[in-house]
Amino acid sequence: MAKMILIKPIITEKAETLSETLNQYSFVVDRKSNKIEIKKAVEKMYDVKVAAVNTAVMPAKAKSRNTRAGYIRGHVSSYKKAMVTLADGYDIDFFGDI
Numbered sequence: 001m002a003k004m005i006l007i008k009p010i011i012t013e014k015a016e017t018l019s020e021t022l023n024q025y026s027f028v029v030d031r032k033s034n035k036i037e038i039k040k041a042v043e044k045m046y047d048v049k050v051a052a053v054n055t056a057v058m059p060a061k062a063k064s065r066n067t068r069a070g071y072i073r074g075h076v077s078s079y080k081k082a083m084v085t086l087a088d089g090y091d092i093d094f095f096g097d098i
Contacts, residue, residue: 002041005033029082049087
């Protein structure tokens with residue numbers, strides 16, 4: 001169930017800065033999930049204590065590029081993002097023993 005709610009972690013420079021300073025971690029989540037389900041999924045999957053969950057639906061963006069065949073238009077799909085704040089003393093190591 002937790003794997004169906006949490007799709008993947010967001011690993012960007014901004015997300016890494018938030019995790020180091022504010023102990024917040026970002027995830028792409030299922031659009032139909034709510035904050036309570038996200039909290040339970042993170043606690044179960046990573047064995048941590050969640051203090052707060054903030055969510056945002058990121059809008060779709062139009063993208064275009066030039067190729068030999070001509071001008072191609074497309075879009076990047078919209079998704080739901082969850083910023084999870086962990087309780088003091090907890091952290092998540094996405095990279096493990098690399």
